[in-house]
Amino acid sequence: MQPSCAHLHNIQGSGNDSSSSPRLSGDGSCHPGTGDVRIQLSSTAGESRENATSRASRPGSQSRSHGHTHAHGEAAGLEDPAPDSEEQGGSSLSELRYLLQWLHKSLPYLLILCVKLIMQHITGISLGIGLLTTYAYANKSIVNQVFLREQCSKLQCTWLLLYLTGSSLLLYYTFHSQSLYHSLIFLSPTVDFMNFWEVLWIVGVTDFILKFLFMGLKCFILLVPSFIMSFKSKGYWYMLLEELCQYYRMFVPIPVWFRYLIAYGELDTALGWTLGIMLGLLYLILKLLSFFEQWRNFRQILRIFFTRPHCGVPASKRQCSESDDICPICQAEFQKPILLICQHTFCEECISLWFNREKTCPLCRTVISDHVNKWKDGATSMHLQIF
Template identity: 35%
Template sequence: MEEPLSNRLGNVLQGFIPGLSTMDAPVSLNSNPRANDNNEGAIIIDMPSEGAAGGTGDNPAEGNGNEAGNNAEARGNTASEIRAVRPLLERVLPFVLILLVKILYDHRLGVVVLIGLIGTFIHHNSSLKRQVMLRDKRQIHSLLIMLVLLPFNIFFCYYVFLEQELYKSLIFLKPNFENYDLWTLLWVTGITDTVIKFMTIAAKCAVAILPRSCLSFKRRGKHYMMIEQVSQLYRLLTPVPVWIAYLSDYTDSHWIVSYLLTFVYILAKANAVYVMGQEVRTAVRTVFHDVHYGNSPAEEDMKNAGDACPICQDVFKEPIQLHCKHIFCEECVAMWFDRERTCPMCRAKIVESPKWRDGGTTTYVQLF
């Protein structure tokens, strides 16, 4: 059977046009039956445009449509993944909750005591900061109540767990536990850390109760900072005995691994103690050195400043002029810098970090 004319012409064109047979889009070679009279039997080569072939041609609407389709497909994949994970969560979540309830019930006394201590700490910490801010208007009876309640809470905690002898952690000894599992370790360190925080707040309450004649308000921030830094160093050391006992226990592991972990822990702890020791040294030196935030203003500057301190809104007492030229009472601005590091008027930076000078105690729990 004779080969059709269109196929023969196609073979000829493939010889003259390299790569014609490998084009992404099909090539149509056909006779147009409706050709005009002058071009009857003409061959029409239908080659789709680049945009039609790849979907990335000159038509922007088509490109945006493809992008929207890809986004919809991605959202569909995410939704399908969530639907695939949901049955797993529904099967696992009840057992996780059951295990959590079991652990909390088995250790219910310790959990309740720990939650009570944390709540008590948060309340007394905020109350002390508020009383420190009031200066002469502070409520002495509130400070005295805290000074009584804090030791009572410590005594109550150690009385409840008298058999475990938790108080030994305060003198760097191990409490009375047969086995030191992870839960016991974290619980003991958490209780000890909270108790030391109570002691810290009580010491700051004692400083806050002192009358102005014994200790001026502008110097109290440095004492609060020193007490806090010493407390953090103490809290950093108390977990060491129980952690060494836990890491050096090679009942379920090889003794080399246990002693290696203990050695690494001691090195890391020694570095942390050294850094904290430097901060304590700086705090102690600060207590015995007066810090001057500015100079005494001239008479002309006092006339321009007016008659009242911008902080206390009262007559200037021992006025001092900062390097930004604003004038305040020395005591007022000293207590301001116990909380802020910038000028109250223009926000120019005057001092470095004022941390722990406001009477606050860190909420961080030292577990390691």
């Protein structure tokens, strides 16, 4: 018995009414002529299964995606400081790049300004270079002559003495209107103490002239014959003169800077006067502290100069013969041999020259002296006493 088309349509209609049930039926077609019924299954069932599978797997995927989101958020939270540091580094580089660009653009104008400043102060700059060159030449020459001892050139020492004296006199004669020599004896030169550059000019010139003065005294000691003053005694005199020079140079700038600091200038009021006095007193306090510190060193130098401690005792002939009568330093016969506490023998002049720079024995490195007399070689300090 073959089902009719109406019956098939009723079955399909009843299937459509149930919206909640899955649609498993296919589309049917009825051919009245042949009586054949063809039923084509649609992909609804497969789609329903796929949808159900996807819905079933969705909670797991949501949980996985949720966990992944949390993990990503935590990782992003941990990586937050890195971008901040990178941003700071980038901002610093950008600021540096901007500064370099500004310097590159401003370089021609800066060069013009520098040339203008040099032209305004060409006299002071030229004189400063000349004074520095004179100091370097004279200091090196004096040290070389002291090192030569018996072979030192009297003519060279005389030339240095005349050269330093002539340079100082020529400088003061050229600027005689400013009375710069007054600063040597703590008097006021005839310059404007309100100008900072004028103050630097006075202090700088006076400091170099004092160096030249004491270097000239060292040249005079070099000219003294060795039978009147031994080389060892000359070394103590060089040391004392250098310490005196440094100590005196500390006092010379005080009146100049004090007048500059207390000058109130445009602040012609009680506030300006009070501020100037306070600055001047603060400067004096700082100078007093530096004086006390320098005074300890100066007292030690005075003690060494007057006591003249010996680093050893005169060596006997037997002790000299143990060293083959040859000084290990000069490789010549002993002259006034001295035996150190380490039982090594040297010439008195040789070992004295050695202890100008070292504290230990040249052979065994045993500590012999507790101090280094660095100025006994005739050198002059390069330090420029500005304040």
